[in-house]
Structures are given as C-alpha cells and as structure tokens.
Amino acid sequence: MEGESIYEIDSxxxxxxxxxxxxxxNHTGELLAxxxxxxxxxxxxxxxESKNEPYSQGEYNVYSTFQSHEPEFDYLKSLEIEExxxxxxxxxxxxAAHSLLSTNDKTIKLWKITERDKRPEGYNLKDEEGKxxxxxxxxxxxxxxxxxxxxxxxxxxxxxxxxxxxxxxxxISVNSDCETYMSxxxxxxxxxxLAITDRSFNIVDIKPANMEDLTEVIxxxxxxxxxxxxxxxxxxxxxxxxxxxxxxxxxxxxxKLYEEPExxxxxxxxxxxxxxxxxxxxxHSGRYMLTxxxxxxxxxxxxxxxxxxxxxxVHDYLRSKLxxxxxxxxxxxxxxxxxxxxxxVIMTGAYNxxxxxxDRNTKRDVTLEASRESSKPRAILKPRRVCVGGKxxxxxxxxxxxxxxxxxxxxxxxxxxxxxxxxxxxxxYIFQDKVNSEMH
Amino acid sequence: MGEEEGLRQAQLLDTMFVRGLKRKCFDGxxxxxxxxAGFKAIPxxxxxxxxxxxxxxxxxxxxxxxxxxNLCRSVLIANTVRxxxxxxxxxxxWQMINTQNAGHxxxxxxxxTDILCRSSREQTEGKHGPGYSTFPKDFEExxxxxxSEIMSTVSSGQAPRNLQSNMWxxxxxxxxxxxxxxxxxxxxxxxxxxxxxxxxxxxxxxDNSYYDLDTMLTGMMSNTKMGHCDVLxxxxxxxxxxxxxxxxxxxxxxxHIVEILVES
Numbered sequence: 106m107e108g109e110s111i112y113e114i115d116s117x118x119x120x121x122x123x124x125x126x127x128x129x130x131n132h133t134g135e136l137l138a139x140x141x142x143x144x145x146x147x148x149x150x151x152x153x154e155s156k157n158e159p160y161s162q163g164e165y166n167v168y169s170t171f172q173s174h175e176p177e178f179d180y181l182k183s184l185e186i187e188e189x190x191x192x193x194x195x196x197x198x199x200x201a202a203h204s205l206l207s208t209n210d211k212t213i214k215l216w217k218i219t220e221r222d223k224r225p226e227g228y229n230l231k232d233e234e235g236k237x238x239x240x241x242x243x244x245x246x247x248x249x250x251x252x253x254x255x256x257x258x259x260x261x262x263x264x265x266x267x268x269x270x271x272x273x274x275x276x277i278s279v280n281s282d283c284e285t286y287m288s289x290x291x292x293x294x295x296x297x298x299l300a301i302t303d304r305s306f307n308i309v310d311i312k313p314a315n316m317e318d319l320t321e322v323i324x325x326x327x328x329x330x331x332x333x334x335x336x337x338x339x340x341x342x343x344x345x346x347x348x349x350x351x352x353x354x355x356x357x358x359x360x361k362l363y364e365e366p367e368x369x370x371x372x373x374x375x376x377x378x379x380x381x382x383x384x385x386x387x388x389h390s391g392r393y394m395l396t397x398x399x400x401x402x403x404x405x406x407x408x409x410x411x412x413x414x415x416x417x418x419v420h421d422y423l424r425s426k427l428x429x430x431x432x433x434x435x436x437x438x439x440x441x442x443x444x445x446x447x448x449x450v451i452m453t454g455a456y457n458x459x460x461x462x463x464d465r466n467t468k469r470d471v472t473l474e475a476s477r478e479s480s481k482p483r484a485i486l487k488p489r490r491v492c493v494g495g496k497x498x499x500x501x502x503x504x505x506x507x508x509x510x511x512x513x514x515x516x517x518x519x520x521x522x523x524x525x526x527x528x529x530x531x532x533x534y535i536f537q538d539k540v541n542s543e544m545h
Numbered sequence: 546m547g548e549e550e551g552l553r554q555a556q557l558l559d560t561m562f563v564r565g566l567k568r569k570c571f572d573g574x575x576x577x578x579x580x581x582a583g584f585k586a587i588p589x590x591x592x593x594x595x596x597x598x599x600x601x602x603x604x605x606x607x608x609x610x611x612x613x614x615n616l617c618r619s620v621l622i623a624n625t626v627r628x629x630x631x632x633x634x635x636x637x638x639w640q641m642i643n644t645q646n647a648g649h650x651x652x653x654x655x656x657x658t659d660i661l662c663r664s665s666r667e668q669t670e671g672k673h674g675p676g677y678s679t680f681p682k683d684f685e686e687x688x689x690x691x692x693s694e695i696m697s698t699v700s701s702g703q704a705p706r707n708l709q710s711n712m713w714x715x716x717x718x719x720x721x722x723x724x725x726x727x728x729x730x731x732x733x734x735x736x737x738x739x740x741x742x743x744x745x746x747x748x749x750x751x752d753n754s755y756y757d758l759d760t761m762l763t764g765m766m767s768n769t770k771m772g773h774c775d776v777l778x779x780x781x782x783x784x785x786x787x788x789x790x791x792x793x794x795x796x797x798x799x800x801h802i803v804e805i806l807v808e809s
Contacts, residue, residue, distance in 0.1 A: 272616055321620070377624055434618075
C-alpha cells in the first residue's frame with residue numbers, strides 16, 4: 106500500500122491534549138473526523154479528484170476544527186469529568202449540512218456542520234462594515250445580492266444529551282432508522298431520539314443489585330446496519346449479546362449469546378482479561394460481527410453462537426509476556442477493529458505503531474508500520490515482521506524491542522475505497538491504495 | 546515498587562504463567578529429584594502467585610485519583626484477585642500467607658520472591674539456596690494448621706469483598722472523611738441556596754438510585770469504618786507510607802474544590 110502521512114496534530118507541549126482518541130469516516134468517505142484527548146474534533150475533507158494531477162487525487166485536508174467538550178467537575182462525586190472524545194459517529198446526510206455525534210465519558214453532543222460560501226452585499230440600511238448608514242445619503246433602494254466569499258465552515262451544537270449516564274460512555278451507535286441512537290456505558294445502554302434531549306430509554310441494565318457482585322461490564326455496542334431492532338453489545342468476559350428491541354422494553358435478556366468456550370490448555374490468571382472484547386463491529390453486509398480482544402480478532406456469523414467462524418492472531422508472541430503487560434497496564438489497552446468496504450479484509454492496530462490486516466479470502470495477513478520514517482509522501486509501505494527468537498531476518502523486530510508506548514488503538518477504513526486512517530498517539534496517518542493491494 | 550524491579554518481577558512471573566501453568570507436579574519419571582523439584586516448583590508458584598495478588602491489590606488502590614477510575618479495568622483486576630484467592634483458599638495456602646507475612650510491606654515480599662526464584666534456579670544447577678531448606682517445613686506446618694484455621698481464612702476472605710464494595714460504591718476516593726463530610730455539607734448548602742427547582746432539575750434526569758443522598762451518605766458513613774486503604778493494610782502493602790502524602794494532597798484538593806464552590 107502506498108503511504109502518505111498528511112496532517113500531523115502535534116501538540117505544543119508534546120504530551121497530553123492532542124492524543125487522538127477516535128477516528129471515523131462519514132458514510133461517503135468524503136469526510137474524516139478525529140477526536141482527541143483535549144476535547145477537540147478535527148474534520149478532514151477529501152479533495153475532489155483533479156484531472157490535471159491524477160496522483161493528487163483524494164488527499165485529505167483540514168476542513169474544520171472545533172472544541173466539542175470541555176473538562177467538567179462533578180461536584181457530587183468530587184471527580185473530574187474528562188473532555189476526551191471517546192467516540193464520534195456521523196449521521197447519514199439528509200441535506201446540505203453534515204451532522205455528527207461526539208461523546209466524552211458523560212455527555213453526547215450533536216453537531217451540525219454547514220458551509221457558507223456566499224454572503225449578501227448591498228444592504229440599504231447598513232454599509233459594508235455593518236454600520237448604520239446615514240439615511241439622508243440613501244437615494245435609491247437596492248436588492249442585496251449574494252456574492253461569493255471564502256468558504257467558511259460553521260459548526261454549531263444542536264443537541265446536548267446530558268445526564269444520561271452514571272458510568273463512562275464507551276460507545277455510541279446511530280440506528281439505521283436515522284431517528285434514534287444508542288449510547289452505552291459500563292453497565293447500561295440508553296436509547297435516545299435525536300430530537301429529544303431531556304429523556305432517554307434504558308434498554309440494557311446489567312448493574313447488579315449489590316455492587317459487590319459486579320463481575321462483568323459492557324465494553325462496546327453497535328446497532329445492526331440494516332435491522333433497526335437489533336443491536337449487539339460485548340462484555341469484559343468475552344461474550345457478545347445480540348438483542349432484539351421488539352422482544353421487550355428492557356433488553357436484559359439477550360436473543361442470542363455468542364461465546365467461545367475457553368481453551369483449557371491456555372488457561373491462566375490472565376485468561377479472562379485477554380478475552381475481554383474491546384471492540385465489536387458489524388460487517389457492512391450485516392451478516393457477520395468482528396470482535397477484538399487482546400490477542401486476536403474474531404469473525405462471528407450471526408447464525409452461529411457457539412464459536413467464531415474465523416480467528417486471527419494479531420500478536421500471539423505477547424502470550425508469554427502477559428504478566429509484564431499486566432504489570433504495566435498494557436493488557437488493558439482497548440484496540441479497535443475495522444472492516445473494509447467489501448467485508449473481505451479486516452484491520453486492527455497493535456504495538457510499536459504496527460497495524461495488521463487480514464484478508465479473509467486468501468487468508469494472508471500483513472503487518473505494516475505507521476511512522477514518519479516509513480511514510481514519506483508516496484512511499485510504499487514495507488511489510489514488517491516480528492521475530493520470536495529463532496531465525497531472524499534483516500529488518501525483523503524482536504519482541505523485546507517492541508515499543509509498548511506506541512500503540513495503534515484507533516483505525517478506520519473508508520466505506521468504499523481502500524483508504525485507511527490510522528491514529529498513532531498524536532499523529533494521524535492516511536494511507537491509500539493506488540492499485541489493488543496484494544497481501545504478503 | 547521500583548519500576549525496574551517490578552518489571553523484572555513481572556518478567557519472572559511471565560515464565561511461570563505461560564500457558565496456564567498451574568500445578569507443575571513433576572511426575573515419577575524424575576524420581577527423587579522429581580519430588581524435590583516438585584517441592585521447589587510448588588512454593589515458587591505460590592509465591593509468584595502471591596506476588597501477582599499483591600500487584601493486583603496495589604493496582605486497585607484508588608486513594609489519590611482525581612478522575613474516576615476505569616471501571617472495566619477495576620472489575621478485571623478484582624476478578625483476577627478473586628481467582629487467585631479462590632485458588633489459594635483451595636490450596637490452604639491462604640492462611641499460611643497471612644500468618645507468615647503479616648506486617649511486611651509488599652515490596653519486601655516482591656524482593657523475597659525474587660531471591661527465592663534465584664535460589665531455585667541455582668538449585669537446578671546443583672546448588673542449595675537458603676529458601677529451599679526452610680520451605681518444606683513450613684509447608685508441612687500449613688497442612689496441619691489448615692483445618693483449624695478455616696475460620697480465619699473465611700474472615701480474611703471477606704476483606705476483599707469489602708474492598709470491592711468500597712471501590713464500586715465509593716467512587717470519590719477521599720482519605721480524610723471528616724473534611725470531606727464538611728465540604729459535602731457546604732456543597733449541599735450551596736445547592737439549597739439556589740432556587741428550589743434547580744436542585745430537582747439537577748436530579749431529575751439522573752439515575753436516582755445513585756444520586757439518592759441517603760444512599761450516598763450511608764455509603765460514606767460505612768466507609769468511615771473501613772476505607773480502601775484501611776482494608777489494604779490487612780494485606781501487607783505499601784499504602785501506609787503513601788497514605789500520609791495522599792492525605793495532604795487530598796486536603797489541598799478539597800480546599801481547591803471548596804474555593805470553587807464558594808466563589809460560585
């Protein structure tokens with residue numbers, strides 16, 4: 106795949122505020138939104154293809170930047186509420202404006218993004234600077250005319266969905282009905298109507314009566330892409346629950362439970378932790394689900410609850426290092442996963458700024474690196490390899506020299522084309538495939 | 546614990562925890578050496594498991610956090626602690642650890658585990674380490690004490706449950722309960738001075754069971770009896786040295802919070 110590192114969000118102090126926390130393409134792929142730890146959202150727009158320069162087709166440039174969330178203080182609990190954007194989801198476009206939902210730990214906001222490229226000129230009562238004219242100088246009436254101006258992108262908060270969550274919001278998902286959406290925190294899932302901010306319906310509640318009995322939390326959730334009554338949520342114990350909202354108002358009873366029995370030969374004190382699902386995504390077809398746990402990505406068929414249909418090892422060489430990774434908290438890292446537009450390739454991030462792609466048809470996989478050295482504009486990405494002792498080829502990286510602070514948690518795939526967005530700490534990389542990529 | 550030390554310790558544990566190594570019972574094929582090796586393997590497993598337990602308890606400490614801790618992480622760590630404790634209770638080693646190590650800081654235990662692991666490695670090279678000769682004696686003692694110590698095992702097993710309830714319910718990790726109570730009173734005063742409707746608005750869309758003042762205050766009152774850090778002291782840990790500095794920083798934070806409230 107050809108790589109080009111485009112926009113780098115370098116924070117001035119080097120750490121903290123500008124770590125990218127979420128990446129999301131809109132439904133056409135024309136826009137790419139990123140959220141960061143400082144509560145900002147940056148939207149990129151793809152330049153239309155130019156016939157003059159075919160190679161500059163489809164570069165993404167900054168379209169708009171706005172402050173979505175501010176840090177807050179919860180007086181009742183005496184705790185800070187982080188402004189970090191956990192998730193962004195685009196609404197399907199229904200008119201000239203674009204809309205997206207962004208959420209931090211507690212509050213979801215609906216933002217409307219509009220363009221202004223014309224402005225009226227020739228007012229009767231005001232002059233060009235807006236000052237009132239001396240009426241005695243006005244001798245004739247004119248009709249104001251719209252004249253072109255530099256493009257201005259305006260972003261306004263249209264709805265604020267607050268006070269719906271006691272625990273930290275980890276997912277939001279817009280329903281295919283385009284009227285409702287859900288937000289999930291550690292213990293509850295709420296259903297909202299996009300136009301109503303003062304109430305929401307609780308559709309899943311796994312909080313135990315006695316908090317001492319709490320052993321499982323919700324880690325991610327998503328609506329089915331076509332069936333507006335179906336949604337799935339994943340848990341920290343590695344299970345998926347498909348729920349049907351037609352069955353009952355409170356969907357505590359799942360319609361289907363997807364769980365793979367534990368492999369007794371691999372059992373350890375860390376088995377549960379590494380089985381915790383960090384992300385779940387429906388395929389575009391709606392027939393499969395993709396889950397990510399600490400060491401693998403799995404493809405599940407909605408019709409088969411007993412086990413996944415495909416399992417791919419992301420970085421199995423870490424299996425012997427779980428205690429160290431527990432000690433430095435890396436074992437709790439939540440990696441996301443993504444489908445390509447045709448559901449034939451899946452992608453997920455790893456450590457050392459590596460990310461992995463698995464071709465479901467050819468069963469080939471590739472490891473690539475998102476770094477400044479490897480991604481000069483137009484540079485072709487070179488596949489990387491991690492060696493686990495034994496034979497070591499040139500350019501291989503040994504497991505012990507992996508940088509665990511460079512983690513690629515957030516990745517996104519263009520809905521139709523082979524364009525991917527990779528968030529590596531505070532840098533955003535966008536890679537495009539000029540010709541059909543071949544997996545090595 | 547020093548970072549390097551902790552990492553080394555964790556790396557040692559990695560070799561033990563690969564592939565779910567539970568009971569490395571060396572089978573008869575190694576004969577006498579096998580039996581000796583068996584004694585050697587079981588204690589180092591136990592001690593390393595203890596080290597994992599300590600590490601987990603240290604991770605669960607919430608005493609000086611200003612941001613709400615990640616609930617998923619806490620649940621996973623607590624489940625790990627529970628797993629270890631269940632296994633240790635079945636072994637009967639739970640009681641042994643408590644009586645042997647009461648009063649020691651966890652840092653010491655981590656170091657001592659390292660020494661024992663080194664000596665057991667030396668033994669594979671034919672040397673005898675200091676840990677080896679004493680351990681089988683303790684091991685036998687444990688077996689005889691096991692039945693009579695069931696009660697104390699149960700009671701110490703309850704402490705982690707309290708830890709969990711404190712952790713989940715008491716999401717505000719204030720050390721100094723008295724000062725917190727005072728500042729909370731001030732918060733309520735400030736709220737009540739505003740228009741009566743605003744207080745209700747504040748609570749109307751919110752999950753009522755959580756923000757129920759009675760529940761919260763009760764939760765806090767029970768915590769005055771046993772806060773997180775008090776509970777952790779039943780498991781030897783280094784919170785005693787940290788808690789004083791935490792108190793000071795918490796007091797400063799409280800002052801800061803009260804300042805904000807008074808100004809508003």
